[in-house]
Amino acid sequence: MTREWTKREIGDLTGKVAIVTGGNSGIGLETSLALAENYATVILAVRNLNKGHEAADKIKKEFPNADVHVLKLDLSDLQSVKEFSEEFRRKFRSLSILINNAGVLKPPKSQTKDGYETQFGVNYLGHFALTGLLLDLIIKTPDSRVVSLGSISAHNLKAEFKEFTGSKKKSSNTMKKYAQSKLACMYFAKELQHRFRARNIDSKSIACHPGIAQTYIFGKGSHKFKTRLTRASLKVIGQSAEMAAYPILYAATEYSIRGGEYIGPDGKKGIKGFPTELEILNEQFVENVSNNLWVLSEKLTGVTYKF
Numbered sequence: 123m124t125r126e127w128t129k130r131e132i133g134d135l136t137g138k139v140a141i142v143t144g145g146n147s148g149i150g151l152e153t154s155l156a157l158a159e160n161y162a163t164v165i166l167a168v169r170n171l172n173k174g175h176e177a178a179d180k181i182k183k184e185f186p187n188a189d190v191h192v193l194k195l196d197l198s199d200l201q202s203v204k205e206f207s208e209e210f211r212r213k214f215r216s217l218s219i220l221i222n223n224a225g226v227l228k229p230p231k232s233q234t235k236d237g238y239e240t241q242f243g244v245n246y247l248g249h250f251a252l253t254g255l256l257l258d259l260i261i262k263t264p265d266s267r268v269v270s271l272g273s274i275s276a277h278n279l280k281a282e283f284k285e286f287t288g289s290k291k292k293s294s295n296t297m298k299k300y301a302q303s304k305l306a307c308m309y310f311a312k313e314l315q316h317r318f319r320a321r322n323i324d325s326k327s328i329a330c331h332p333g334i335a336q337t338y339i340f341g342k343g344s345h346k347f348k349t350r351l352t353r354a355s356l357k358v359i360g361q362s363a364e365m366a367a368y369p370i371l372y373a374a375t376e377y378s379i380r381g382g383e384y385i386g387p388d389g390k391k392g393i394k395g396f397p398t399e400l401e402i403l404n405e406q407f408v409e410n411v412s413n414n415l416w417v418l419s420e421k422l423t424g425v426t427y428k429f
């Protein structure tokens with residue numbers, strides 16, 4: 123890609139229904155704003171309804187005609203994921219864009235309601251279940267897209283998903299677990315595209331990463347990220363949440379997307395810049411590991427993909 127792609131290139135999204143998980147904050151909110159500005163129907167899938175409505179008000183203040191809805195989704199609870207998908211089905215008949223954006227970084231040592239390490243459970247397993255539960259709607263919607271969020275922290279990382287099979291296992295290195303959870307999201311995106319293509323399904327699955335943006339995610343985790351100095355330096359080296367949303371928006375709306383790409387900022391070390399297609403995921407992807415992760419995820423979530 124030689125040109126500098128910006129959100130001004132997003133076309134008219136009238137008639138498209140888009141879900142943004144964690145759409146109330148940071149990069150998810152910027153993504154939701156841009157989708158709503160371009161006339162998509164946007165569903166903010168949030169764990170805290172008050173925060174969701176505050177975000178919806180922000181969007182409507184900026185774009186008074188925005189079609190924004192707030193639905194409860196707690197990715198750390200597979201029952202909540204199920205209830206979200208049922209509520210969504212009652213209200214909407216199609217799903218053009220699913221943005222699996224919500225995430226946690228270095229939370230205090232904890233597990234999801236279903237007993238999985240929190241980062242792996244929220245960032246990856248919750249989204250795996252969500253996508254599977256909405257699969258029929260995604261497949262029947264023309265040119266539908268599933269966008270999954272990776273991270274620079276997962277680049278050049280060897281996949282070590284086996285350690286998550288012991289559901290009650292305690293975290294020793296939480297940053298490593300975060301990176302593995304993001305790598306799992308990146309593997310998922312490629313594997314889903316592979317499965318779409320093998321069945322001649324028109325839907326597309328794309329992975330992306332936002333570079334680095336000083337968002338709320340760094341304020342919720344370990345003490346390391348809470349220091350003012352670290353937050354200030356993140357601001358200096360990184361980019362705005364608005365720019366960090368570009369790879370997501372590109373993956374979700376750019377007409378030339380074929381599916382299976384990995385999109386990220388084009389600047390030095392991928393920290394900031396305009397969205398471009400990256401090779402790194404192709405280089406580190408291991409097919410049989412990905413297939414094993416898929417089988418494991420169906421088992422852990424109890425969600426079987428019905429293509």
Ligand SMILES: NC(=O)c1ccc[n+]([C@@H]2O[C@H](COP(=O)([O-])OP(=O)(O)OC[C@H]3O[C@@H](n4cnc5c(N)ncnc54)[C@H](OP(=O)(O)O)[C@@H]3O)[C@@H](O)[C@H]2O)c1
Pocket residue numbers: 143144145146147148149150167168169170173195196197198199222223224225226244245271272273274331332333334335336337338339340
């Ligand atoms: N910022 C970066 O530099 C960076 C770099 C690489 C990747 N990413 C990825 O970008 C994505 C967005 O992060 P961000 O930087 O915009 O951080 P953020 O502002 O903290 O947004 C994270 C969102 O996820 C939601 N969330 C957390 N746990 C959830 C749960 N159990 N169920 C449902 N929603 C939940 C949060 O809800 P609450 O508001 O209720 O907490 C929030 O809306 C994440 O996937 C992150 O891993 C970010």
